[in-house]
Amino acid sequence: MITPVLPAYGRADLEFESGEGPYLLTPTGERYLDFGAGVAVVSLGHAHPHLIEVLSTQAAKLWHTSNLYRIPGQQRLAERLVEASFADTVFFTNSGAEAVECAIKMARKYHAANGAPERDELITFDGAFHGRTLATISAGGQEKYLEGFGRRMPGFVQVPMGDLKALKEAIGPNTAGVLLEPIEGEGGIRPWELTSLRAIREICDEAGILLVLDEVQTGIGRTGHLFAHELAGVTPDILASAKGLGGGFPVGACLATEEAAKGMTPGTHGSTFGGNPLAMAVANGVLDIVLEDGFLERVREKGLHLKQKLAMLADENSDILESVRGEGLMLGLRCKITNTDLVAAMAAQKVLVIGAGDNVVRLLPPLIVDDTHINQAVEAISAACAAIRADKKAKEGAK
């Protein structure tokens, strides 16, 4: 018999009742170090006092009015995102996929506004993940998410990541733009070469098409920069943000330049819940902290520290771990064993991490972790590797 909750997820046999900073507590009081942060969402850790304060204050005043009226929290958050980024304007959504949907629609509308409505195609890259709506599974192009859901939505073509020759060849009279993640998250913490990102910006400019970045996972400080593209010194025309933006409250945003957004006139797009006062209060609270002087610098320092320790672990456990990659606090360990076995062995050490494509284990801790937490995670990886090795030996002995 089907479970009351649609069985669409393969869940771990774990549940949590409360959280404190980077820790999650089970109903029986067991403490887990959360180095997955709910898939890069809980950017400031669990139960952050400032976020509790801003959410409770707003909750006592006003929850929802709809976008039929002005929402001061939206104006404030948009002004702050514009001030801190390449963007001139922002549309608020409830999720990452919706932010990407807005980005896709905006890119198409831009060309329509320029008198070229036939330019409705975005070029994406293998290993991409852009969400689970019908348009975003077509954009991501991964068979495992498309299977059984009927015809692909037209308007997406895919080329191999890093293959700029294939990208250039794919550009034609129907191309609207290029859509990519500066570091592929679900695909396995696969970073783009910074030189390639700069080259893609030039390719887009030459072809008169838009560069659309999906920074749903990489954004809001995850890489030690507000957005990951800052590292490459290039700016997009349109950018999708979500995950870390709400620190655990569902909220997303589509940022754009004035030029790229020129087709999005009143009535062209909308959302009932998008940018409601509760979400805006929390997202403004997240920015209060992420934009504080020195915060992003500390993320970069901690990221470097963790990456160095992971590189040492990979050396010491070269039978199990292959390599380390990523930026800031978005790091991946490529495994020689099955990645999910390492995730399980880490959970046995009471440290939560997340699997990803390309046989990678992702470490995405809250951005507020300190050296104690980093050391605890590193020790857990070491212990997990030892346990995996012992288990393998025992099995070999039994043969």
Ligand SMILES: *Cc1c(COP(=O)(O)O)cnc(C)c1O
């Ligand atoms: C998580 C993610 C999405 C989808 O976000 P949802 O909030 O699950 O809809 C899109 N793009 C990237 C890069 C992501 O990591």
